[in-house]
Amino acid sequence: MKVTETIFDDRKVINYFDADLSILSELHDPEKIVIITDKNIERLHAERLAAFKVISIHAGEKSKVQSTVDRIIDQLLEMDADKSWIIVGVGGGVITDLAGYVSAIYKRGVKLGLVPATVLAMVDAAIGGKNGVNVGIYKNMVGTTKQAAFLLFDFSFLETLPRQEWISGFAEIIKHACIKDAALFNELENSSLDNYIADKALMSALVARNVAIKTDIVVNDEFETGDRYLLNFGHTFGHPIENIYGLPHGNAISLGMVLAGRISEEINNFYSDQQERLVALLTKYELPVKLKVDHAAILQLLKKDKKRSGSDINFVLLNEIGKASVAKISLKNIEDMQNQIL
């Protein structure tokens, strides 16, 4: 096991890498641990979860709504959970977002631990403290920013992860490479999904590297006033695409990155050969790069985007592979580019 620490203002997040779920009982009084997970993980890892109190919900994005939060809170009250307890989310991004949100509001806040169990959650969703639920078709409209006390990375959860979930997770890894780490981009070009699936040590190092990238960004910008915004690369179009077409998050973000790269070519001197490398890398990792999208529907959703400020969208552009910046683009300008270049 490898342990690192991140300091957010006065709060400390401890990362336990290559750890086993069972160490939870050394980190907190086992009687006061309640795990929030989904029914898939509960079924696949029943024996390992048996030592703890468990609240389990239906797997999938549809559960990421207030009514699920209401039911979890009812169960916490039934268990007589008080402020000395810890909530531990074990699962993918839906679970880490729900567990984080519940821990932020239950009795005005209880301790939180996260055990990300998908690639996506390990390299992205579990890191940085953002949590929340969707409202109707709008993603993450309600939530808070609250850091976990610890993150526990137990790679044995990846053994039961479907290939589509691996693929979806690699979209965020490629995103990190695009905005911050050209050397990682090269590594990904020279390796393959099957390599990472087969080689635990290689995957462990990749996760640690991505955790470090996201953590470095987030720790200096917890409430998203600066660099953290770069993490939205591919998400401005990606979220609407995810909503409209019901794609897995990573697949939608892949398409969003292709579109954002195209806009970067147009208005940010991002070289066409680099855009081609981006498209090739996404393709290599089995992510989609082409979809005939309904631009009017996307524009409609952009108007509800949290990233909007008045009639402008803060849009993340690539300068080159490994380097990104933010530009204010008016909704009108986006509409024009949708009609002319996308």
Next chain:
Amino acid sequence: MKVTETIFDDRKVINYFDADLSILSELHDPEKIVIITDKNIERLHAERLAAFKVISIHAGEKSKVQSTVDRIIDQLLEMDADKSWIIVGVGGGVITDLAGYVSAIYKRGVKLGLVPATVLAMVDAAIGGKNGVNVGIYKNMVGTTKQAAFLLFDFSFLETLPRQEWISGFAEIIKHACIKDAALFNELENSSLDNYIADKALMSALVARNVAIKTDIVVNDEFETGDRYLLNFGHTFGHPIENIYGLPHGNAISLGMVLAGRISEEINNFYSDQQERLVALLTKYELPVKLKVDHAAILQLLKKDKKRSGSDINFVLLNEIGKASVAKISLKNIEDMQNQIL
């Protein structure tokens, strides 16, 4: 108008005393202000609210639930409110708690202003950043701690306040005197409710003094690890009494203070003549001091109390008038005292 500032860590809360609601439009872009209020206030102050976007809810504690929060969020989304907007709660404790909570979770947090419109909200509910909603019969089971950007005290709201609401608010004023300010206790003994209702300057000074008492406590203990806990004096029994008998908050707290004073006599050397003064002062301000309560039902609710830690309750006792302390009392011990002395 008198302006003071309070610094919470790195955040600043500005207090505007003797101010008029209309100055809101100088504090924030009027197009991006949305007022949350109740239907009583909307009706009584329609003209003054007309300049702003308003979301109004049914008055009363029954509205302090998640379904109200859900509806407010739907309305904010319909208005296209984004993170550059401010939510301003205009009302009593129910409204300030709801507005605070919504501002903490909508789009992961937007700016908050509070305009407390009852005595209770001015001296207590609006100060300190606690917010939340009830779950079933349990009070404030869900919420956050989030400071407002500003508090605006417009005393003209008190002109339409029913006498029962004045009485209820004075319970918290007497509580402040009990735990922190013996001189205030004397002032209250030598004055009367009618004096404060009739004399705006006197009331303004009383509110400012109580704001200062609560602010001083809270600013050094935002997340209730120390002195802030004293503010729960009278509330450990008061909340269950409020729930079971449906009393106004202040009336229930009055009964809770009498019971806590009685326990203080028994186990904390609180003098009987001081307990008599407490009972006399509450009576003078038309607050109830006697009720044949169902102790078993109260005990049942204490088990769900946020203030519980395992099988102990952190209980606020008086040492003398103007001075309080916290003792851990087991639920068993409380049950014994219920049977023997209360």
